[in-house]
Amino acid sequence: MSANDTRTSLSAQAARNLATATVTAPRMVQITPRWLHKLLPWVDVDGGVYRLNRVAKAAQGQPADEFGELKVELLTVDKDEPKLPTTYVDYEVHPREYHLSTIQTVVHTHTRVTDLYSNRIDQLREQVRLTIEAVKEREEWEIINHPGFGLLKEVVPQQRIETRKGTPTPDDLDELLTLVWKKPAFFLAHPKAIAAFGREATRRGVPPATVHLFGFPFITWRGIPLIPSNKLEVDHAGKTTILLLRVGEAQQGVVGLQKMGVAGELEPGLSVRYMGTNEHSIASHLVTRYFSVAISTEDAIARLDNVSTKFYHEYVYPKG
Template sequence: MAEGNKVVSLSAKAAYNLADVTKTSPVFDSLTPRWVTRLLDWKGLDTGIFRLNKVKEGDTPLDTLCSQKIHTKIPEGFVDYEQNPREYNLNSISTIINVNTKVSDLYSSPTEQIQEQLRLAIESLKERQESELFNNDDYGLLNNIDDSQRVQSRTGSPTPDDLDELISKVWKEPSFFLAHPKAIAAFGRECTRRGVPPATINLFGSSFLSWRGIPIIPTNKLFVDGLKEPKSKSGKTNILLVRTGFEKQGVVGLFQNNLPGEQSKGLSVRFRGIDNNGVGSYLLSLYCSAVILSKDAIAVLEDVDVGNYYDYAQ
């Protein structure tokens, strides 16, 4: 409308109150692709316990008698087993989500509040699961690698020679390397400096660096020690080479079969009821473990210096 010669228009602030707002679901910055849980082979358990029976190495009389004589005595023997095999009990990662019924009743359009809370909690559990696969005190891969499969970095920075040494340790059908993104970047710099840039390969629609045809899979669950400050230029981490697969006597993830309220492998969601204050409660549990079936299924490059680009430029 006009007041004299002055033109007055609807204010942007007033118009904003009538506008529809496009909203996102809550964005969770800490989520990762979790390639490790996708690439590992998984074995479902019925009782939550896995017993790893192994051959007793060293004195097994399996020598093959080679002779051209017709009348040769066949050697006698047997294959002995370890008498006290290790047992793995599934680890439980659990949390409880509480949602007030007033919140879910009144504010569930367009986002269903209960489902959104459960989605975010499940994502958190799965992130914790991947971390435990590496770092758990009992079954974590870093804590169960045989001493003979541990390699020290030659120069600190990860080099092609270092990764070749890992391949020499896991030479029976190696599946993939695992490394922190900063370690992968450091390896790429070393390769470029030597004039042997690593090739890329495609998995799950994504590109990965590789070495000798073996993909290098990034994960931030292989922690970098020392990078506590944002301006820190270096830190130490590990790089793993893994063979996975039950038939290949590799590294295998373990989970519980047929859980009540099962949502995915080893993960269940159960409704616990509504209390006197109108708060609904949900129990989320994820049961998992990991086992190295044969010691040569995994090797680790230790004390890897992730370095910094500027260190090479100086």
């Protein structure tokens, strides 16, 4: 077995320890609940391309609505029989196409290791399970931060605002709600940003209410839950961003994209394929996830920038 194969496959010593010293499965610190993945509606992309058809923008000189789309001519009739206007709804000639992104890796396991040290815990199953967890963590990071289709990048300028004073206050979240007021689904924020908002709301005497989702409590504002994700990063100055999303195709919101029915599929859009065993008895399995995310309309998402997470209030309590 080559040195490279040794570095990229499960060691016999590690497998032996797991097989003889414990009955608990291996733990991985990076694993998170990944609430965003659970809350996004997922669309199966047939043919590998998702085409997002939108109403065309009005050309110069054409009547436009407040969103810049070609205005639909209508007439309210109370009496008589006036001539009715004629109209049509035009679509973009070249709609945006989303090609699914791919996360892949190859899991190497020595057949001797998986054969000898799978008494209590299946070594191959655990290797694949932990790899899939890492793939899902990377997927959530890409959904938020990808330079091509990530949620942060896709927010248009008119849907971006900044905090008034740095700390995330109820006023700031109310401003976000004015931008995504059509059936807002949830705020998405780093846990530190949620804690900072909780401090500000409590300071004002309006501590956030809680709601239970998936059996766990989440704080809310105006009935909208604040969903934590560490994939919305906090910079060295303690600044981060809070997102507000509307989700679902029917609501013209944000949707996740995936390809189902691929060979070796373990769950929708995620497959594990056996690639064979080489002359060093190293068995290889290809782990693949196909995914992307699409924002149906510009007002389906908004972002609050310049969110400070480092400010704490000093409370003075009366003596006695």
